Amino acid sequence: MMSSSRKTTLVLGGTGRSGALIAQTLARHGLDARRAARHGGDVVFDWDNQSTYGPALEGADCVYLVTPVMRTRFAGQVATFLDLAEQRGVRHVTYLSAYGSDRAPPEIDIYAAERELAGRTALGHSILRPAWVMQNFADQHLPLIGDTFTVPTGGGAEAYVDAADIAAVAVETLVDPDAHAGAHYAPTGPHALTMDQVVDIVSRAVGRPIASNDVDPEHWIGSAVEAGFVPADYAVMLRWLTSSIISGNGARPNTDVERVTGRPATSFEVFARRHAAAWALRSVA
Template identity: 35%
Template sequence: MSNDVTHSGSTHGTGGNADVVLVLGATGKTGRRVLARLRLRGTPARPASRSSPTRFDWSDPGGWDAALRGATAVYVVPPSVPGPVHEFAARAEAAGVRHLVLLSGHGADRWGDSAFGLDMRSAEDAVRRSGLEWTILRASNFNQNFDEDVFHAPLLAGGLALPAGPVPEPFVDLEDVADVAAAVLAEPDRHAGRTYELTGPRALTFPEAVELISRASGRPLTYTRVSPDAYTAALVAEGLGEEDARHVAEMFVMMERQDISDTADGVTAVLGRAPRTFEEYVVRAAAAGAWRQRP
């Protein structure tokens, strides 16, 4: 067994061997949070990423079997292209994995013919068609996109310009997503065959979100609605590849024309409590200096 597995004193299954959770994307936004929670629970976990001792790269199937060896459950953050999860699921079954927990997107079955999210829909199809038990976690846009990801730099510069209009988004806190994923991975049999829609407790528009951030941070921040083409061009100018930029812009087109602004009870169903509010997130991030102007 790989020496980067965190052990607990408890054992599950047969032969006295502890079940091991393989955490893909272990250095990413959700993976690192899930890994920490599993370790705190005492659930043996093996982190895997391109920079972990257990290396995992979606573009290098030659390394998948070594990462899967001895794992009984896998937290799957799918690649940005459709297809690889089908082969991965087959490899996982052959390696003795019993359960896959997949991160997907809120309302994925209602995205219609949108070009956005083909990767996530392909991954959902793969786990459902596999011979393994599975659980799908469909998360809405993360609160932390405003301080850890694509929206952060524009806010530091004073404003956010996106193709989002009056249709609200039920932003979800990454801490809730990680809490749900860790709970499911710790007791996968309880959640087999379930799809959980993970959202915050209410939906709000991007202008409303920026206003809350402005108030909590004490900075005058602006929101401007731009066309998808203008947003794509801006992302490319910032260094994002054109295909990736178009994919991000297409998300906003899909959000504006599809009915996925509803909230859902997935967080409560798994954890028995209400999801964190966007205001709680904003206060936390502002207190940590997330939007403080740099000298």
């Protein structure tokens, strides 16, 4: 169990999907959680402003590490942050990576950041490699437009995971870091689903037909860049993420969520019923 010297957990991305849930759950455990974000957190944290690193880390014992969003190159920033974390006495870091990170193109620093963390003997670590997050379908990432989800999957399947399950696994590693030192977990949902199966589930949840448009990936990526939704250099990330599903190498179900948390992973059916109202509001002609 955790040591009596436990202080504060610094939660990077503390206002985001998993970070906000982690902070809330840690608080329910009676632990101090410091939400760090550029806006709206307990402390200001900006990856591009190193002067924010020190105040965020002050008194922190554990860190939930989320790298800069919409970036492909960030290993140097992570190294600088971890240098300071060591100096400030942090003893454990849980890193939010991505499923199949060890197969990511070299232009993406996600696996390099894993190696940077794992190579530090002064820091205990756990690494999370979750599947695509179910919440992508309920927010601006994959918006429902004209009752259609547009995403290139080539008919491939993915074991989409609920962000709440990612957070639950992360919390276990932060509450009892010694028990999860050096662990690599790949949180997934209980079923690998094609887009046809996804839209069938959503259709039943909202009570009307929902369709999918399996477009050409380069057209989809180019449109996202042209519209300004992502930077041009982020195209390599989108290409990798979609090609994994198209090639048949999408996430496959495993028992990591249940093994770590003691409860089964959330199904897409449960998720869809929970978010049915959001889809009704977000569908536009």
